[in-house]
Amino acid sequence: MSERTGDPEELLRLEGIGKSFPGVVALDGVDFDLRRGEVHVLLGENGAGKSTLIKMLSGAHRPDRGRILVDGTEVRINAARDAERLGIATIYQEFTLVPELTVAENIFLGRQPRRFGMIDRKRMRAEAAELLERVGVPVSPDTKVRDLGIARLQMVEIAKALSLRARVLIMDEPTAVLTPEEVDKLFVIVRGLRAEGVGIVFITHHLDEIAALGDRVTVLRDGRSVGRTPASTPADELVRMMVGRSIEQQYPRERAETGAALLVIEGLTRAGVFAEVDFEVRSGEVVGIAGLVGAGRTEVVRAVFGADPYDAGTVRVAGARLRRNDVHAAVAAGIGLIPEDRKGQGLLLDASVEENLGLVTLRSAARGGFVDRAGQRAAAGEVAARLGVRMAGLDQQVRTLSGGNQQKVVLGKWLLAESKVLILDEPTRGIDVGAKVEIYRLINELTAAGAAVVMISSDLPEVLGMSDRILVMARGRIVGELAAADATQDAVMALAVGSPTQTTPSSTELESHRGH
Structure with a gap:
């Protein structure tokens, strides 16, 4: 270790960091610094080097060249323990929780409080409960992680990081799976940590979050740091720095000629999950499905694809009735599904x-x-x-x-299969603005060629910008439909938070439904 140098307010500095993998230069002379009590946004396209950079700080990768300084002193971070000892905690985009353990056990994994040489479970549960309350997650510390939804898993990851009392907190796409209300809670937490002097490295692809939360922005492109700018910099300038060009239209929907109905759903029902779901999607059309987390959107499309069972109703593709609970039949009929969890369900990693x-x-x-x-x-x-x-x-x-x-x-495998009905579940989550536009243009190509597209997205501007019609779900039912010309964020949210006339049916009601 070298002697301490530099600004006493500076927590962290990376100088000339380089890292290569076989056939790929991931980082090429990157500089970055973090001060006490600031949110420094790390911005860049997918593949720009952001993940590699933060893995240097967490001990997962070691730089080939350059140096890392903490509190002005050069350090080597060879493992996660080194990062923890230096007060650096990382919340990854991919969860690192153990499904079979409880929430409390995950939060304190490897650091359980002890009494007389034994794990003090009472204290562990109490401390976990305090952290869960702090991040606004109303779950018991004794809940198994496998029983939590994606949004709550993210908040448990944040609680785990807070338990480390880190001075440097790295957050990789922390809002990607959160509802607007949960994002607001997270921002309150982040601002509180900043006020306590914690330095936060914040990675996001939601440009509106930068000005709302950030202090400074460092932009990476092709493994190099290409600029540092205030967080108040206009979004179009940030995009130009990220991708090296201007993107004139964020949602470049080109509406195609619509034809016959390719996908027809009638009365699709699963007890306690969704009920009496009816809709159709025509050739050349993009139908968006909006709604709050837990509204049943993903469950419906997984049932349509045959990945999950349903109790009643029919699915027809190009007029032919599809066998239920049969993925092979769905694929053979021309349905493709880009799942919400691309790593767990869409790829063989x-x-x-x-x-x-x-x-x-x-x-x-x-x-x-x-x-x-x-x-x-x-x-x-x-x-x-x-x-x-x-x-x-x-x-x-x-x-x-x-x-x-x-x-x-994931998209490419369905293009090769020449799918005529493509279901996209959160297709641009965790993807930079340049790659998003490429995917939108692909959607245009598909509909121009006569395909039908169903798009689920929690990003309301995306749904409004890329859909020809929008269906809104709440409590397992479709509660409204809006034409693109009539749809606004307020109109969608009014439907999403309203009360449907009925709740999802019971098993007894389903037996009656089947009898008819």
Whole structure:
């Protein structure tokens, strides 16, 4: 370690950080600093190097060159324990919780309070309850993590980080899975920590959050730090710094000629989850589904795709009734699903880009029990190039790609399958503005070619900007429909928070429904 130098208000400094992986230069001479009591936003496209940089600070990666200083003293962070000892805590975009343990056990994993050499469970539960109350999560410390939804998992991760009493808190896309109300709670927490002198590194793709919460912004592009600017910098200037060009239209929807109904849902019902769901999507049309977290949106589309069961109702694709609870039948009929959880449900993370792109078409590409590997590879290469997947090559492991490029791979496998009905569940969550526009343009291509698109999004401006019609769900039912020309955020939210005329049906009601 070198002697202490620099500004006494400076908590952290990175100088000339470089890091390479096989075939990829992830970071190339990056500089970054963090002061006490500030929120320093780290901004950049997917693949710009943000995740690699924060993994340097958490001990997951070590720099090939450059140096890291904490409190003016050069340090080496070789493992998570080193980061914790230095007062650095990281909340990753991917959760690091253990499903089979309780909330309290996860918060204090490896650091359980002890009494007489034994784990003091009473104290652990009490301290966990205080942290949960602080982040506004009304769950018992004894709840198993596997029983929590995504938004609550994120708040438990935040509670875990707070338990470390860190001086440097790194937050990687912390608002991606939160409702507006939960985002407000998180911002209150962050502002409180800032007032206590904690330095916060905040990564977000929601540009409106930067001015609301940040103090300074450092922009990364292609592994280099290309600028530092106040958080009050206009959004269009931040976008230009991020992508190296201006993006004239954030939601470039090009409405296509609509044709026959490709997807028709009638009376879809699952006891206690959703009820009497009816809608149709026509060729050339984007139908958005809006609603609060827990409204039943994801559950409905998973049932349509055959991934989850339903008790009553019908699904028809191009006029033909689809067998229920049968994913293979849905795929064969031309339905594709980009799931909300791309890592857990959309990809084989340890497989290559080529293998993931070919997942859906592997069976149909086989002739006499043999797969045309050369043909599959050529097709994968074409779709990867069409989507602009940033990769070292088709053999690169998907887990090593950035979030935006992983999402392009999920989309790519359904493009190869030539799906005529594509269901997109939170398609741009955790994706930078440049990659979002690329996905929107792809949606335009699909509908221009006659496909039907269903898009679920918690990002209301996205739903308003890219949908031709908007369905609003609340408490498991569709409570309203709005044409694009009539839809506003206020109109959607008024429907989303209103009370449906009925609640979701009981099992007894379902038996009666089936009898008819």
